[in-house]
Amino acid sequence: MTEVLEEVRKGREIVSEIEKGPWPNFIREAKKTRYLVDLYGASLYLKRDLFTTGGYVSVPGVPTGILMRVTSRPDIGESANVVRVLIPSGNFMTSDMMDGFCDFADKYGVGMLHALSTGHNIEIPGIPKERVRDFAVEFRDAGFEMGSTGDAFRNVTNCVGAALCEYANLDTMQARDSFYDRFNDYAKYPTFPHKVKLKISGCPLDCARSTQKADLGIVGSWEGAPIVNEQMIKKLGSKKIDDIIQSCPTLAISASEEGIKIKGEDCIQCMGCLRKGEGAISPGKEKRFLIYVGGKLRGKKGPLTGKLLTRVNTMDEAMNLIGKIVEVFSDHAARKERMGDLIFRIGMKGFLDLMGMKAGAMNVKDLRTNIFYAVNEEDRKQIPERIVRGEPQ
Amino acid sequence: MTAIEGPPRPYSNFIPDYxxxxxxxxxxxTVVRSGIIEHVDSEGRKVYSVKxxxxxxxxxxxxxxxxxxxLARKYAGGSMRFTQALNMEFITKDLEDAQTLTNELNALGFPVGGWEGHIWNMTSCAGYFHCALxxxxxxxILQSLANDLHDYFDKEELPSKLAISVSGCPSSCGGSFLTDISISGIHTEVPVVTDAAKTCDMQGTAFSCPVGAIQLKPLPDGSRTLEIRANLCIxxxxxxxxxxxxxxxxPEKTDGHAIxxxxxxxASRYGTTLGRIVVPFMPNEPPHYEKTVAVVRKIVETWKADAKKGERISDWIDRIGWEKFFMKTGLPFFQQSMEYLDLRGIMTIREGSGR
Incomplete structure (x- = not known):
């Protein structure tokens, strides 16, 4: 046995400390595998990331899905490439499928699974460069698909939706399936200026984080008042009914003989009463789909929340719009510019102009407070005219 | 190659039959107990999800x-899922199965919990484990936090939901800024341009800089390279x-993390909020990150004692204001926590940046 490097020895001490404790532990898991815990320990001791990105491996038919990772300390440990796997909608997996992933991880990887990555993919780490091709061929033969890397549509994620949730306004899992039926080429081939993420939420509570973590978000909602089940609401008792009435931020709910009455035009679909209603209140019948653009956590201008682009009435319209938005994004964004940064640069009005859409009051959070504005001839003519005609938008 | 296109579909092949x-x-x-939830449909059928x-x-x-x-094959109809917060979720047909499953998961070392007034999720990115950035x-860091706060996942009650995330760099892959308490790694050093940069898309790289710190520099031999102005770099x-x-x-790494x-x-009621930085810098001190854990614990306990039921940390701060927050937690206020976007929307942080 050759002598052990100092950073490895110190690293092992740190790692053995992390291994302790009651919460499920990733070091304890890693030690059951062939993962290079020594390399990880050394990086903790050196306080330095010992991996760098490592180029590409060309595999026919697999343009995305393989992440190359090269160690900068080959004397401690070898490189560890990662393969990203697309999994079924809602992150549902059968036991057979999981066993299949485990078999591949044992055969080609280090016997470790990353379930799940924060982008909701399964990852199989530790596949050597020479074996990536063999892996990809066998993996695709087994009926699985890799993806979600590079400047393409990253993995589309969704909340559980109608499959398990009473708040859902749409079957989000069906929506994701139909997205891949239609836009799989966008997801497979990296052709955009930067990555594009789409997340689909079933209700305005937005469990899928589609307004913050995704460039594009589809959120199911409705128009008007939620539906109140009169029999169930009476069973709740007066104290809980009071709670429901007070939960409304726009004071749209009032007490009535049948329990409560919700004024449809005042409802802002905030879900407050639905959460207090214990099943007595459910989303309204007239469904709407809200399209959000430009949310992100990373990128030039830091974290930005998505902005409401428009509301549409059917999922087909929503998907058409998604197709159009990514075309505009492809044409106008600079290289490595996220959609949120593009909108920051050209403004929401600029983006709406590119989309060929007219700005409405739903596109703004607040109005301009700065009085300086170059009013041109066109404005001087059409603003008074529209006021006289009484055009709302 | 007999390849499918896209992820396996339709989803109905992968969910439990019931x-x-x-x-x-x-x-x-309805929540049966922390970690077990009962779903009822309009025909009276019930399933239980175990988290x-x-x-x-x-x-x-x-x-x-x-x-x-x-376990999923035995108790949950041969299928399981991962939630949005990356917890494991099993869906069982009856409560008895759910309880047996809970015991078996506990025996494997996985706690069952995290609904209503508990910690919902704790997620982190890969960190040094695989990432290159x-x-x-x-x-x-998350392991130390989770070991310290794990009682709030399944035993002790909190005023409302609490989500925690840790990311290794400002990319926030772990989901920072979206959780009640989020920790993000920050780079403190200025990157260096090597010879390999000549093969890059230089204009694109210069454009990628939010503060305009990267510029093209002509070399004596007529070629060009990139230059990073250290006093501008954030x-x-x-x-x-x-x-x-x-x-x-x-050679000496000084990177740390912000809380x-x-x-x-x-998005319920008053809409989404992003996290605000209360502690601008904490040093990286593996293995146990005692200082960071102490700060987080202090925030959680002050919030627990002071907040009304149903108030998340952001609602609580909206009600009491930042001045009272710093007073109640006893944390010092740092001027580095102040917003630094100037009128032109350009970020300037280093002193004497000369813009």
């Missing part, structure tokens, strides 16, 4: 994963992903 009849018909859910905590960065050995998949090792690390020729290579609180992903 869910199929109830899709779109759910009317209510178990995961390892900080979601790494499992195949040995453990096979045991988990066996990490400034800070996220999973080990350490975002974006140029590293735009150009592989730019690297961090200071932000009050992020909220849920």
């Amino acid at each position: 869910l199929k009849g109830s899709i779109g018909k759910w009317i209510n859910h 178990a905590g995961s390892t900080p960065n979601g790494r499992y050995s195949t040995e453990t994963m096979r045991k988990i998949s066996e 990490a400034a800070t090792d996220a999973p080990s 350490g975002c690390g974006l140029c590293l992903s735009a150009c592989a020729g730019i690297i961090f290579q200071t 932000a609180i009050g992020g909220k992903a849920s």
Whole structure:
């Protein structure tokens, strides 16, 4: 046995400390595998990331899905490439499928699974460069698909939706399936200026984080008042009914003989009463789909929340719009510019102009407070005219 | 190659059989106990979902994963899912199965909990484990936090939901700024341009810089390279992903992490909020990160004692204001926490940046 490097020895001490404790532990898991815990320990001791990105491996038919990772300390440990796997909608997996992933991880990887990555993919780490091709061929033969890397549509994620949730306004899992039926080429081939993420939420509570973590978000909602089940609401008792009435931020709910009455035009679909209603209140019948653009956590201008682009009435319209938005994004964004940064640069009005859409009051959070504005001839003519005609938008 | 296109579809092939009849018909859910939730549909059918905590960065050995998949086969209709917060979720047909499953998961070392007034999720990015950009090792920080706060996952009650996330760099892959308490690694050093940068898209790299710190520099031989003006650099690390020729290579690493609180992903009532940075810098001190854990614990306990039921950290701060927040927690206020976007929307942070 050759002598052990100092950073490895110190690293092992740190790692053995992390291994302790009651919460499920990733070091304890890693030690059951062939993962290079020594390399990880050394990086903790050196306080330095010992991996760098490592180029590409060309595999026919697999343009995305393989992440190359090269160690900068080959004397401690070898490189560890990662393969990203697309999994079924809602992150549902059968036991057979999981066993299949485990078999591949044992055969080609280090016997470790990353379930799940924060982008909701399964990852199989530790596949050597020479074996990536063999892996990809066998993996695709087994009926699985890799993806979600590079400047393409990253993995589309969704909340559980109608499959398990009473708040859902749409079957989000069906929506994701139909997205891949239609836009799989966008997801497979990296052709955009930067990555594009789409997340689909079933209700305005937005469990899928589609307004913050995704460039594009589809959120199911409705128009008007939620539906109140009169029999169930009476069973709740007066104290809980009071709670429901007070939960409304726009004071749209009032007490009535049948329990409560919700004024449809005042409802802002905030879900407050639905959460207090214990099943007595459910989303309204007239469904709407809200399209959000430009949310992100990373990128030039830091974290930005998505902005409401428009509301549409059917999922087909929503998907058409998604197709159009990514075309505009492809044409106008600079290289490595996220959609949120593009909108920051050209403004929401600029983006709406590119989309060929007219700005409405739903596109703004607040109005301009700065009085300086170059009013041109066109404005001087059409603003008074529209006021006289009484055009709302 | 007989390849499928895209992820496996349709989803109905992958969910338990007893869910199929109830899709779109759910009317209510109630929490049986922390971690077990009962769903009722309009025809009176019931299923139970069981939620178990995961390892900080979601790494499992195949040995453990096979045991988990066996549990799903035995109790949950041969199928399981991962929630939005990356916890494991099993859907069982009756309560008895749910309780047996809970015991078996506990025996495997996975706590069952995390609904209503508990910690919902703790997620981190890969950190030094696999990532090439990490400034800070996220999973080990989260491991220390989770070991310290695990009672709030399944036993002790909190005023409301609490979500925690740790990311290794400002990219926030772990989900920072969206959780009540989020920790993000920050780079403190200025990246260095190597010879390999000549092969990059230089204009694109210069454009990728949010503060305009990167410029093209002509060399005596007529070619050009990139130059990073150190007094402007804010350490975002974006140029590293735009150009592989730019690297961090200071021998002594001084990177650390910042603590932000009050992020909220849920759009309910007053809408979403992003986290705000209360502690601008904490040093990386593996293995146990005692200082960071102490700050987080202090915030959680003050919030627990002071907040009204149903108030998340952001709601609590909206009610009491930042001045009272710093007074109640006893944390010092740092001027580095102040917003630094100037009128032109340009970020300037380093003193004497000369813009």
